[in-house]
Amino acid sequence: MRVGEVAAGDVDAVQELIESDPGYTERITGYPPGAADAQSLLMMRPEGLAEEAKVVLGVWDGDQLVAVVDLLRGYPNAHTGFIGLLEVHGGHQGKGVGRTAYELTEQYVGENWPEIRTLRLAVVDTNAGQATRFWVRQGFEATGEVKPYRYDKVESVARLYEKQLS
Numbered sequence: 001m002r003v004g005e006v007a008a009g010d011v012d013a014v015q016e017l018i019e020s021d022p023g024y025t026e027r028i029t030g031y032p033p034g035a036a037d038a039q040s041l042l043m044m045r046p047e048g049l050a051e052e053a054k055v056v057l058g059v060w061d062g063d064q065l066v067a068v069v070d071l072l073r074g075y076p077n078a079h080t081g082f083i084g085l086l087e088v089h090g091g092h093q094g095k096g097v098g099r100t101a102y103e104l105t106e107q108y109v110g111e112n113w114p115e116i117r118t119l120r121l122a123v124v125d126t127n128a129g130q131a132t133r134f135w136v137r138q139g140f141e142a143t144g145e146v147k148p149y150r151y152d153k154v155e156s157v158a159r160l161y162e163k164q165l166s
C-alpha cells in the first residue's frame with residue numbers, strides 16, 4: 001500500500017469511498033452520503049486556518065483508494081495535528097487497512113511536519129461504537145474534554161482524544 005496527498009483529480013475515487021460506507025455518514029449527519037461530500041471533504045477547513053495547513057491523504061492498494069485521512073497542521077495550536085477523519089473503504093474494513101492508514105499518517109507527520117508533537121481527534125458519540133476501540137488500539141487516550149455536537153437532527157457530544165508522538 002502507498003500513501004500520497006489526494007489531488008483534485010481523485011475526487012471521484014474519494015466520493016466512491018464515502019458512498020461505500022453510508023453508515024458512517026448517517027451516524028454523523030443523520031443522512032446518507034450526498035453527491036458533493038468528497039468535494040466538501042477536500043475543501044473544508046476551520047476558519048482562519050491556512051489552505052496549506054490542510055492535507056487529505058489517500059492510501060492506495062494498486063489503483064484502488066482504500067482509505068482517506070483528513071489532516072490539519074497546527075490545529076488547534078502550533079504543536080498539534082488534528083485528524084478530522086480517517087475512513088476505510090466499506091469493502092476493505094476489518095482487514096488491517098485502518099491500522100496501516102494510521103501508521104502511514106504518523107509517518108507522514110513525522111517526515112513533513114517536524115514541529116507536531118501531538119495528534120488530536122474527536123469521536124462523536126453516535127459513532128463511538130465504531131471508532132473508540134480503533135483509536136485506543138492506535139494509542140490514543142481520552143483527554144476528558146467533551147464538546148456538544150450538532151448536525152441538523154443529530155444532537156450528540158464529541159469526545160476528544162490525543163496521542164503524544166515520540
Ligand SMILES: CC(C)(COP(=O)(O)OP(=O)(O)OC[C@H]1O[C@@H](n2cnc3c(N)ncnc32)[C@H](O)[C@@H]1OP(=O)(O)O)[C@@H](O)C(=O)NCCC(=O)NCCS
Nearest residue numbers: 024085086087088093094095096097098099130131133134
Ligand atoms: C474505524 C475504521 C477506520 C477502522 O478501520 P479498519 O480497517 O476496519 O480497522 P482495522 O482492521 O485496521 O482494525 C484495527 C483495530 O481496530 C479494531 N476495530 C476496528 N473497527 C472496529 C469496530 N467497529 N469495533 C471494534 N473494534 C474495531 C480492530 O479490532 C483492530 O484491533 P486489533 O488491533 O486488536 O486487532 C473503519 O471502520 C472506518 O472507516 N469506519 C468509518 C469511519 C470512522 O468511523 N472513522 C473513525 C472516526 S474519524
